[in-house]
Amino acid sequence: MSIGKTTKYSSDIHDLRMKIRMNEWSSQTTGMAPQNVQTNLAVLPEEYAFDFLLYCQRNPQACPVIEVLRPGVSQPSFVSNRADIRTDLPKYVIYEHGKKICEVEDIQSYWRDDLVTFLIGCAFTFQGPLLDAGIHIRHLEEGRSDPTYITSIATRRAGIFYGPLVVSMWPVKWKDVAKVVQITGRLPLAHGSPVHVGDPKHLGIVDLDHPEYGEAVSLQEDEVPVFWACGVTPQQAAAKAKPSLMITHSSSHMFITDLSYRHLDIM
């Protein structure tokens, strides 16, 4: 995130956001607006905000913080200056005391002056640069959300927040592994380079066909499973920490920002 880079807001993004705001689009956002940064959402009461921000700081691959809004603020200023996170995601999950209560299409009726919003980087952000480089993305080809697994690797604890690292898996052709590592490594705020290339057992994953979130995808003979830290990690942490209230995006139903992925490129 360099100083002075400007925001580009296309009419396509405007139209898409209006559809989402009006609940005319309440499906997944994977593959949509592939040039734009997408983010995970976590909303928590102020009393948990410092611990949660610290949890993100201690686990930057899983929880790369792109923007945090102060208590009661629902309109971002960095990733957009026209959005409201209460209406502009297609679907949300409401958790109370760590338990999933319901999924909703907007959160205006849950909004409170003490709620703090965290926008956390998402791997969908590097779909654009990977497609531009001629890399195939299996879950897009198969029309699925990417398979996501709970690993046996512990994240670093911060206050009440702790739990396992969650990863997503994208099959990559052996010949493309180096290129994929380089491209995603330039976007640390979209989870950056993979946490593992190769053997799921290294992460404690027993069966690739049964992901905890998302859907299984096919793995071909000339491909290797590649794993990235995933923004669902904080939802696992919240399930353990049991905050009185937590609101997140629904899996694969992300916030699409106004920013081009080039804003997050470290080069």
Added chain:
Amino acid sequence: MSIGKTTKYSSDIHDLRMKIRMNEWSSQTTGMAPQNVQTNLAVLPEEYAFDFLLYCQRNPQACPVIEVLRPGVSQPSFVSNRADIRTDLPKYVIYEHGKKICEVEDIQSYWRDDLVTFLIGCAFTFQGPLLDAGIHIRHLEEGRSDPTYITSIATRRAGIFYGPLVVSMWPVKWKDVAKVVQITGRLPLAHGSPVHVGDPKHLGIVDLDHPEYGEAVSLQEDEVPVFWACGVTPQQAAAKAKPSLMITHSSSHMFITDLSYRHLDIM
């Protein structure tokens, strides 16, 4: 900061830390332990901690957070597992309500259970890799601390914290500029790539011979002034925010960690 990298703790670092702890060394740390990560220190009461962490998140070039300790904790766990920040810096500054009260060689008598410690990256960390690459570092050659200037560029506000960006300036030979940008750009947690190469007026700096902190250094004919965001920035923000108490390192008297700079390399 990758998962699973281990800490190296040399006997040299141990000896140096013991000297600092025993107040046998209370001078600057520039040029010392050039392979090791050095950090700025900011200590604040818990009531300011969320806003301050958010200020750092919003200004990552000036305030790259390497470790944050929870309230009352004075022993880091990431950058060292043998240090105590109350005794292991050569000199500290105590601020009350934004005013500098005194400089001290340890802060044990100021310590409280509600104090939160922030360890923020420092440009001294890239002295090692620059020297290894054959780059001359003028302030080391001249036995000075590096010149540091208050710019006309505003940082992004977070709650009570706001203020100008502070930068340090190192003269670089024209032929070395690209190499220096590349080397420092790989260490974003040590401020990363320069914020400006060339004309100090672009940053609102009127006179390179009169830095606000540190000491002026000579600029030779085949050299250009290169500017990096500086960890003194949060001290300027605190001077405006006037927290009841803030403890920082004394200018150029940094915390020397156990970590090699290679731990922070993004490649």
